[in-house]
Structures are given as structure tokens and as C-alpha cells.
Amino acid sequence: MKLINAQPIQTPHLNHARLRLAAVITSTGARRWGREATLRSIFHPSASVIGNYQNAVEWLSVDAYVGEVLGAGLPPNHGPSWTISLIDVTNDAAIVKIENEFGSMKFTDYLSLLKISGEWKIVGKLYHLHQ
Numbered sequence: 001m002k003l004i005n006a007q008p009i010q011t012p013h014l015n016h017a018r019l020r021l022a023a024v025i026t027s028t029g030a031r032r033w034g035r036e037a038t039l040r041s042i043f044h045p046s047a048s049v050i051g052n053y054q055n056a057v058e059w060l061s062v063d064a065y066v067g068e069v070l071g072a073g074l075p076p077n078h079g080p081s082w083t084i085s086l087i088d089v090t091n092d093a094a095i096v097k098i099e100n101e102f103g104s105m106k107f108t109d110y111l112s113l114l115k116i117s118g119e120w121k122i123v124g125k126l127y128h129l130h131q
Contacts, residue, residue, distance in 0.1 A: 051127035
């Protein structure tokens with residue numbers, strides 16, 4: 001197990017680089033730039049996106065999540081704000097904590113990832129929307 005906490009992540013380990021890429025794509029790139037195929041590709045088809053939104057529990061499928069992200073109508077942001085504060089890996093399982101902004105909202109995301117056929121896939125995304 002390797003734990004990286006509250007520090008800039010600089011690791012030559014390819015698995016961590018792929019995890020970092022998946023986290024960044026999820027929380028910034030694909031949803032900022034409206035790249036549906038890229039956003040879908042990092043989720044397992046059975047993944048869920050879960051959090052409290054507007055005083056109710058939101059429990060979305062990947063299809064519903066992608067629809068919400070692309071339907072937000074936000075202009076492209078080529079300088080998104082995000083920070084990865086934790087990567088914890090045990091063989092083929094990992095957790096990534098990422099703090100980011102989407103429009104005017106600030107989120108903390110906890111991504112659960114599983115290495116499937118050599119690729120990291122997000123199997124669950126739990127989020128907190130900061131008030």
C-alpha cells in the first residue's frame with residue numbers, strides 16, 4: 001500500500017500516474033470540455049455517483065451523471081481548479097480524493113477505482129458539495 005496525502009503528487013509509478021489521470025479527467029477535463037466518450041471511458045458501466053445535492057440524496061448511474069455534466073451548459077474552462085490530496089493503492093484497488101470546482105460549485109470527490117484488465121476504472125464516485 002502507498003499513501004500520498006496533502007502533498008503534490010510526483011511519482012514515477014505508472015499505476016499512480018494512471019490513477020491521477022482518471023481523477024483529473026473525471027473532476028476537470030472531460031466534464032469541462034464536454035468530451036462524453038472520455039468521461040464514459042473512465043467509469044465502469046455499473047458505477048454510481050452519489051452525494052447530497054439540493055437537500056436530497058442524488059444516486060446517479062453513469063448515463064445519468066454524464067447527461068447532467070454535459071447538460072450543465074458551462075463554457076469550456078481550460079484552466080480548471082483541482083487538487084488531489086490522497087491516493088491510496090492496494091494492488092488492484094484504489095481510492096483518490098480530489099477537490100475541484102464545477103461552475104460556481106466546489107466539490108470534494110472520493111473516487112473508488114478497480115484495475116480491470118489492466119485499466120483503472122472508477123466503480124464509485126462519492127461527492128460532497130461545499131456550501
